[in-house]
Amino acid sequence: MNAIETKQLSKAYGGHKVVKGIDLSIKKGEVFGFLGRNGAGKSTFINMLTGIISPSGGSYSLLGIEGPDHKVMKQVGVMPDYSSFYTSWTPMEHLRFFSELSGSKASKVRCREVLGRVDLLQHANKKTGKFSFGMKKKLGIAQAIIHDPELVFLDEPTSGMDAESVIQVHRLIRELQEEGKTILMTSHNLDEVEKICTRIAIMRDGIIDKIGTMEELRAYYRSTMTVKMKHSIVPIQEQAKLKQWLESAGTLLEHGEAVTVITIGDEKKIAEIIRAFTQCKADVLRVEVEEPSLEDIFLDE
Numbered sequence: 001m002n003a004i005e006t007k008q009l010s011k012a013y014g015g016h017k018v019v020k021g022i023d024l025s026i027k028k029g030e031v032f033g034f035l036g037r038n039g040a041g042k043s044t045f046i047n048m049l050t051g052i053i054s055p056s057g058g059s060y061s062l063l064g065i066e067g068p069d070h071k072v073m074k075q076v077g078v079m080p081d082y083s084s085f086y087t088s089w090t091p092m093e094h095l096r097f098f099s100e101l102s103g104s105k106a107s108k109v110r111c112r113e114v115l116g117r118v119d120l121l122q123h124a125n126k127k128t129g130k131f132s133f134g135m136k137k138k139l140g141i142a143q144a145i146i147h148d149p150e151l152v153f154l155d156e157p158t159s160g161m162d163a164e165s166v167i168q169v170h171r172l173i174r175e176l177q178e179e180g181k182t183i184l185m186t187s188h189n190l191d192e193v194e195k196i197c198t199r200i201a202i203m204r205d206g207i208i209d210k211i212g213t214m215e216e217l218r219a220y221y222r223s224t225m226t227v228k229m230k231h232s233i234v235p236i237q238e239q240a241k242l243k244q245w246l247e248s249a250g251t252l253l254e255h256g257e258a259v260t261v262i263t264i265g266d267e268k269k270i271a272e273i274i275r276a277f278t279q280c281k282a283d284v285l286r287v288e289v290e291e292p293s294l295e296d297i298f299l300d301e
């Protein structure tokens with residue numbers, strides 16, 4: 001049984017589809033990361049799964065139960081919007097209240113344990129009105145996990161946090177995974193996603209544009225490298241032959257007297273290109289290989 005399963009899940013506002021029929025399966029125990037530019041549809045997709053908004057089409061199930069189903073939400077944790085806390089309440093009061101809403105009021109001991117896990121224990125009885133943005137985020141994470149859910153939704157869990165807090169939250173997410181929980185998170189931080197997610201989906205314009213493990217995405221990353229070579233002048237009688245060979249090896253971006261730039265799909269081709277120059281009686285003097293950054297992979301058009 002998958003933790004999350006969606007079939008052609010879609011959402012339209014005023015006839016404009018912002019989530020365009022997504023099929024997605026997330027296994028139990030995964031830490032699944034959603035990346036994408038602002039407005040790509042990440043929050044809309046997650047808000048449908050957590051019952052905040054209703055889908056316009058398609059279906060979904062959480063922990064094997066077709067949604068929306070309020071009973072399954074007892075096993076689901078959702079990080080609330082940071083602005084949704086009552087300013088005159090303390091973290092302790094929030095956790096006690098919201099765990100009760102989820103079906104079982106957490107004991108003070110459990111609240112203290114969870115506040116300790118997000119490093120808020122020393123603020124357990126202070127009013128949240130004076131909390132910083134990062135502290136509210138931590139309280140949001142605590143609220144999402146207070147009832148020990150099987151499936152946790154975290155919307156940008158570390159944005160706006162200091163470096164030490166980010167490390168703590170990453171540690172917490174790994175611990176939750178070790179406990180067998182499934183986590184679906186969004187992030188704009190590529191390093192974070194690379195470090196802690198078992199799989200990643202990149203959303204663009206309401207669809208999942210790319211999906212896979214980091215290794216699978218890296219395979220794509222390696223498949224579009226640009227090779228820039230400085231070389232000696234190719235004898236005139238060899239030029240046509242070399243050009244024809246280069247065009248068959250990749251996309252020739254520049255082919256001048258002393259510089260050639262080519263995009264190739266496999267790094268093994270580099271040695272072949274150098275050999276082709278030698279066979280055409282020219283020497284490759286310098287090779288520079290440019291690979292797209294992770295941003296290029298995730299956010300390219």
Ligand SMILES: Nc1ncnc2c1ncn2[C@@H]1O[C@H](COP(=O)(O)OP(=O)(O)OP(=O)(O)O)[C@@H](O)[C@H]1O
Nearest residue numbers: 013014018036037038039040041042043044045203
């Ligand atoms: N209530 C709404 N009414 C109309 N359009 C909406 C509504 N909510 C979201 N949208 C639109 O849906 C699209 C997707 O928005 P969404 O918030 O899901 O993107 P996102 O990927 O989560 O962005 P971000 O990274 O900024 O949080 C956007 O174009 C947004 O303007």
